[in-house]
Amino acid sequence: MLGTIKHSSSRLCQTTLRLTSRSHSTASSSAFSPDELAHFNALASSWWDANGPSRLLHKMNPLRTSFIFDTIDAYALPSKTRLSGLKMLDVGCGGGILTEALARNPRVESVTGLDMSEQVLEIAKKHKRQDPKLVMEQKLDYKLCSLFDLPVPEAAAEGKDEQRYDVVTMFEVLEHVPDPSALLETATKLVRPGGWIFASTVNRTAAAYLTTIFVGEDLLRMVPKGTHSWSKYINEKELREWFIEHKTSVPGTGEHWDVVTSKGCIYIPFVGWEFCGPRDLGNYFLAARRLS
Amino acid sequence: MGSTTGRKFSDIQSDVYDVVIVGGGVSGLTLAAALKASPYTSALKVALIEGMSLAPATKWDPSPDQLSNRVSSITPASQAFLQKIGVWDYVYPERVRQYDDMRVWDGVSGARIQFDSFQLDAAGAPMAYMTENLNLQQALLESLAEAPGDNQVKIFDSTKVEQITNSTDQLDDVDLSSWPAVKLSNGSTLRARLLIGADGVNSPVRSYAGIESRGWDYGQHGLVATLTMEWDDRQDIAWQRFLPTGPIALLPMPGGKASLVWSTTPKLAAHLKSLDPKAFCTLVNAAFRLELADLNYLYTRSDPEEIEAEFEWRDGMLPMEDEGAKFPVRVVEVQENTRASFPLRMRHCDSYVAPRVALVGDAAHTTHPLAGQGLNLGQGDVASLMSVIERAVVRGADIGDEVVLQEYWAERYPANHVMLGVVDKLQKLYCTDSKPVVALRSAGLEVVASMDWIKKLIMKQATGI
Numbered sequence: 001m002l003g004t005i006k007h008s009s010s011r012l013c014q015t016t017l018r019l020t021s022r023s024h025s026t027a028s029s030s031a032f033s034p035d036e037l038a039h040f041n042a043l044a045s046s047w048w049d050a051n052g053p054s055r056l057l058h059k060m061n062p063l064r065t066s067f068i069f070d071t072i073d074a075y076a077l078p079s080k081t082r083l084s085g086l087k088m089l090d091v092g093c094g095g096g097i098l099t100e101a102l103a104r105n106p107r108v109e110s111v112t113g114l115d116m117s118e119q120v121l122e123i124a125k126k127h128k129r130q131d132p133k134l135v136m137e138q139k140l141d142y143k144l145c146s147l148f149d150l151p152v153p154e155a156a157a158e159g160k161d162e163q164r165y166d167v168v169t170m171f172e173v174l175e176h177v178p179d180p181s182a183l184l185e186t187a188t189k190l191v192r193p194g195g196w197i198f199a200s201t202v203n204r205t206a207a208a209y210l211t212t213i214f215v216g217e218d219l220l221r222m223v224p225k226g227t228h229s230w231s232k233y234i235n236e237k238e239l240r241e242w243f244i245e246h247k248t249s250v251p252g253t254g255e256h257w258d259v260v261t262s263k264g265c266i267y268i269p270f271v272g273w274e275f276c277g278p279r280d281l282g283n284y285f286l287a288a289r290r291l292s
Numbered sequence: 293m294g295s296t297t298g299r300k301f302s303d304i305q306s307d308v309y310d311v312v313i314v315g316g317g318v319s320g321l322t323l324a325a326a327l328k329a330s331p332y333t334s335a336l337k338v339a340l341i342e343g344m345s346l347a348p349a350t351k352w353d354p355s356p357d358q359l360s361n362r363v364s365s366i367t368p369a370s371q372a373f374l375q376k377i378g379v380w381d382y383v384y385p386e387r388v389r390q391y392d393d394m395r396v397w398d399g400v401s402g403a404r405i406q407f408d409s410f411q412l413d414a415a416g417a418p419m420a421y422m423t424e425n426l427n428l429q430q431a432l433l434e435s436l437a438e439a440p441g442d443n444q445v446k447i448f449d450s451t452k453v454e455q456i457t458n459s460t461d462q463l464d465d466v467d468l469s470s471w472p473a474v475k476l477s478n479g480s481t482l483r484a485r486l487l488i489g490a491d492g493v494n495s496p497v498r499s500y501a502g503i504e505s506r507g508w509d510y511g512q513h514g515l516v517a518t519l520t521m522e523w524d525d526r527q528d529i530a531w532q533r534f535l536p537t538g539p540i541a542l543l544p545m546p547g548g549k550a551s552l553v554w555s556t557t558p559k560l561a562a563h564l565k566s567l568d569p570k571a572f573c574t575l576v577n578a579a580f581r582l583e584l585a586d587l588n589y590l591y592t593r594s595d596p597e598e599i600e601a602e603f604e605w606r607d608g609m610l611p612m613e614d615e616g617a618k619f620p621v622r623v624v625e626v627q628e629n630t631r632a633s634f635p636l637r638m639r640h641c642d643s644y645v646a647p648r649v650a651l652v653g654d655a656a657h658t659t660h661p662l663a664g665q666g667l668n669l670g671q672g673d674v675a676s677l678m679s680v681i682e683r684a685v686v687r688g689a690d691i692g693d694e695v696v697l698q699e700y701w702a703e704r705y706p707a708n709h710v711m712l713g714v715v716d717k718l719q720k721l722y723c724t725d726s727k728p729v730v731a732l733r734s735a736g737l738e739v740v741a742s743m744d745w746i747k748k749l750i751m752k753q754a755t756g757i
Contacts (some may be wrong), residue, residue: 129466135465
């Protein structure tokens with residue numbers, strides 16, 4: 001397994017190299033590839049079926065929300081981090097499984113869900129209407145656009161309130177986009193100082209291939225075939241180093257990103273998703289915080 | 293959005309609830325009280341529907357020498373939960389009797405087992421608390437009435453559920469089509485984010501959810517009665533003798549009274565109910581004290597004086613030293629209008645949950661009363677469902693989400709399945725007088741009876757602690 005990590009070149013580094021020779025507009029148009037889009041469009045109608053193809057995502061939701069709020073509670077710097085009244089952005093929100101849970105949380109002031117699939121986002125909007133609390137409180141908003149097309153909110157300045165997000169979440173997103181480095185780069189600009197990026201993806205290891213693709217998709221068919229492509233997985237080390245290389249002391253900005261924690265997680269049949277096992281083996285969650 | 297209807301969510305908002313509980317029995321009321329007691333869920337809007345009037349419970353003014361025949365054995369685990377949610381403080385303590393000793397024997401072979409808290413290094417720890425269901429219900433209602441005014445559970449009693457469907461509201465802003473709509477006999481329709489079936493063995497909520505219930509009838513009736521004993525035996529013992537027609541149990545109640553649960557054939561149950569009160573008491577005494585052949589002979593008699601004479605003659609031959617050790621104190625009186633019987637059955641639902649639906653208590657499972665677990669399994673359901681709902685609220689999940697509710701089912705189904713299975717096998721094992729089976733079960737019982745560690749293990753299961 002270690003061998004796999006060593007000789008496979010870092011996916012984030014590769015894409016970063018590509019990114020430098022690419023104009024921003026091309027990156028924008030390719031935030032999501034057409035075949036990925038088609039795959040998720042096909043899943044739209046069954047997104048909220050608790051016993052359907054997205055069951056594993058539904059089951060993962062408690063782990064996601066507890067990771068977000070437990071990390072904020074455990075590592076918050078009271079002078080810099082807000083604990084409630086949180087403004088959140090959910091990138092790649094899909095049918096809104098996580099987005100709705102965030103919006104129902106009393107600590108959250110507003111959530112914007114972004115997705116590139118019109119069909120999937122329609123499902124999210126329709127499903128939101130099934131909960132009068134979400135409709136009445138008006139905390140939840142969905143936008144059909146790429147992260148690259150989202151206007152960067154204004155930073156706090158003389159006479160202006162901070163408009164950037166407290167939290168940007170990117171759960172199970174990085175392994176589905178052609179240029180994860182550019183996506184991360186953009187996300188970091190949207191976060192206010194003291195704010196967070198929470199991301200999850202899968203390590204590019206033989207074990208991950210075996211569990212997520214061979215067993216999950218081919219053998220047990222718990223996950224729709226074609227959901228994952230192994231070559232797009234990102235190792236925990238790569239993601240961690242991306243923050244170190246790109247975001248530690250960005251010259252001239254005083255900006256500083258700190259990878260606060262990362263945890264490996266696995267799906268245990270009859271139990272659910274649990275934080276368990278090494279962070280560099282299969283699925284993992286990572287939390288990074290912006291400081292200045 | 294297509295055509296608009298002009299109706300908005302705000303038009304129906306007053307009839308929309310987070311939790312609608314169908315059933316005002318102990319399980320339903322406990323869930324309501326627990327929801328109001330928890331800081332995570334106390335803000336939820338809760339309604340409870342009960343077909344009967346709850347006035348007998350709210351206005352309960354019991355006389356000290358009268359006991360209701362609807363009585364339950366409350367395990368320490370259930371008692372601890374009721375304490376935690378602040379309900380136990382409202383229970384009339386003078387109408388609760390604890391027991392810490394249980395004597396069970398085989399009516400065919402006489403093989404015995406005794407569970408005694410004192411002998412099992414748990415001196416003073418009760419095995420169970422006996423009290424009237426009404427005592428619990430009034431305590432639950434009292435605690436519900438204590439909640440702040442704007443936050444109280446809305447109780448619809450003397451109100452029948454006429455129909456449960458998915459909501460058909462056509463609203464411009466909100467889509468409630470996945471929400472159950474409960475049509476009531478008072479004309480209103482309640483919409484529920486989460487609908488709870490605490491509505492007993494023929495649960496309408498279960499029918500709405502399309503959940504299958506499986507099981508069998510035992511072909512026995514449970515005959516209950518409130519009895520007065522010759523004197524108040526302060527040993528606090530629960531007695532149970534397994535007869536081939538079904539177990540007979542005598543559970544101590546306050547003030548020298550006892551509660552009888554006699555599982556027997558429907559024919560015998562009908563006979564016992566119609567018997568002269570004095571003769572009935574004699575037969576209860578006979579069922580605990582006499583040989584099977586003698587008992588079977590007495591069943592065939594109906595003249596009270598003959599029964600009395602036949603019993604006294606046989607009872608006089610029993611050794612004095614067995615009094616109070618092998619048999620309970622004699623029964624001298626049966627309280628008027630307390631003899632009642634009901635069919636005994638085993639039922640277990642395939643699932644306890646469906647989208648926006650959860651079943652608790654008898655709606656999910658029904659068991660034979662021989663282990664005194666019926667009410668306690670329901671309390672276990674409520675405690676589990678409560679923690680699932682609390683967790684869901686904390687994480688921002690929709691409490692009606694099937695994925696959330698499945699956690700409750702996953703936790704409770706195996707536990708209930710084991711308990712129902714053990715009770716069912718015990719029932720079957722003891723409802724025979726086949727010689728080899730009696731020999732085997734008696735040998736087995738004697739082995740268990742001689743090993744304290746097994747007895748402790750059994751006690752732990754039975755008390756839930």
